[in-house]
Amino acid sequence: MSDRARKTPDIMYCENRFCAGCGHALFNRILGEVLTEMDIISDTVICSDIGCNHQFQFCMNVDTIVPPHGKMGAALTAMKRVRPDKYAMTIAGDGGAYAIGLGETMAAAARNENVTFFVMNNTVYAMTGGQLAPTTMIGQKTASTPLGRTEAANGQSTNVFDLMGGLDIAYLARTTITNPANVAKTKKMVRKALEKQRDGKGFSLLEVLDPCPTNWGMKPADAMKHIDEVVSKYYPLGEVIDK
């Protein structure tokens, strides 16, 4: 068992392109392992967001559709309805899922579409250089909030638990990948989200707090510590809907 877990699954066909210490690489590996272990790669189509997250397509051998930035809720709806026997999921950014694509994300959830969102929350727009995201925390400095986010200027931070907590959906949870125990937990939650889809239970969303050392101006290990000590206090981990 432990040997198999250490071996990179074949679905990861080359080195990833992410910055050192980036959480996306870790998450993609986790997803690759789950798809392999569930033996559903040949029934999986991933809808990409546009941002750092979309680089999975250059290292994962999985069929992919890339709609405009943020429009995954709409695209997944169509994908699943056209081919209900396939798994439809997205690896999204927090800006894509909660800002430019908020309407499409919420509409898909409100319809309880049988699709899965994995949302990578690193509290910034990473690919464009670390600007304010909906998930940027109050007080957090970013490239477009040089003095720190304020409620007056930028509004409250977006917490997906508040947005979707009252919806009749299958699964809503938050996790992180800061240490081996959390990685193992995340892997279980990824599998659970996909099993909800397999069982036709409806919409599932798993948010992953992930580090962006490049835009946070931190060393990779410090960025992990920052999630454990600060970000995961601001955005609590756990499962709030599990039907």
Next chain:
Amino acid sequence: MEKKIMKGNEALAEGAVRGGCRFYAGYPITPQSEILEWMAKRQPEVDGVFVQGESEIASVNMTYAARAMGARALTSTSGPGFSLYQEGIAYWVSAGMPCVVACVQRFGIGDGFIFAGQDNYWQAVKGGGNGDYHLITLAPNSVQECHDMAYESFGIAEKWMHPVLLLSDGTIGQMVEPCELKPMQEYDMDQPWATMGVKPGEDHKVITDITYFEDLDEWNEKYLQKMRKISEEEQRWENICVEDADIVLVAYGISSRVAEGAVARAREEGFKLGLIRPITLWPYPRKAFEEIPDTCRGVVTVEVNMMGQMREDVIITLKGKFPTYAYATRRSVAKVDEIIAYAKDVYDGKVKEEEVY
């Protein structure tokens, strides 16, 4: 052959269904909502998928994803919605997705009005989204053509792996005429380019800007050759009495129906009027204009808009060989006698050739 009395919009929707369309997404907007309503009823009957999107932006991207999964997919809208579609359509082009969109034009800028117009022409044929592209644009001028063009649109789109636009208008969409219905056609969704999941030993497919996985310069070259080939091979038009015309009208859609009447009436009076009816708006039917005799005194577009949008393509085509005019009737569809009177004024040298806006 099955024959029905129906609206242009209904005929278009039924043409798509019979042409193998098994996915439709759209958002209600006048004057095209009959397409959406027809699909809501028909798609379940043919084991297809109907989704009323939460917005035009959602609908255009649903259409893209459905097409990427292999289904023949249609969406439809009118002016304001067509503006919202432009980003999504540019993605269709960059990914080479053979989607079909219908735009039933209404008059006005921004929100505009719900009655017919032909002022989406520039947006329809000159690109609309970012980047170098035109959509293959078919312009029906009858209920029958709404049906026939929707029916064959998927085949054209797939032949070139390039989107097709059906550019109708509020009058063509709302008017009722007899329509011969095409036979039902089935389509295999399991296309070699569609995303369905990677089979063991295969490479994955990524439906995205094609150049992310191909050499940019090589692809650009191939794309240009394709667009040139489309612009040569897909031109369609109908010429009526052009070979000896003293004045040639150019009109598509509802304006061409009136212009046709004007040609017939003028000929009865001994005034040699002709009509070029572009059936494709891109590629623009340049070949149609070769038939104009050297003795022609002027070429006049007839359009339901303010600025005579199509006249620019006539100027580009004629390269100064004949003076050009636009009988742009703003919010109203032209009348036969008004067209004849304007054409006579052109013939008599009473109308000044204007600069384009």
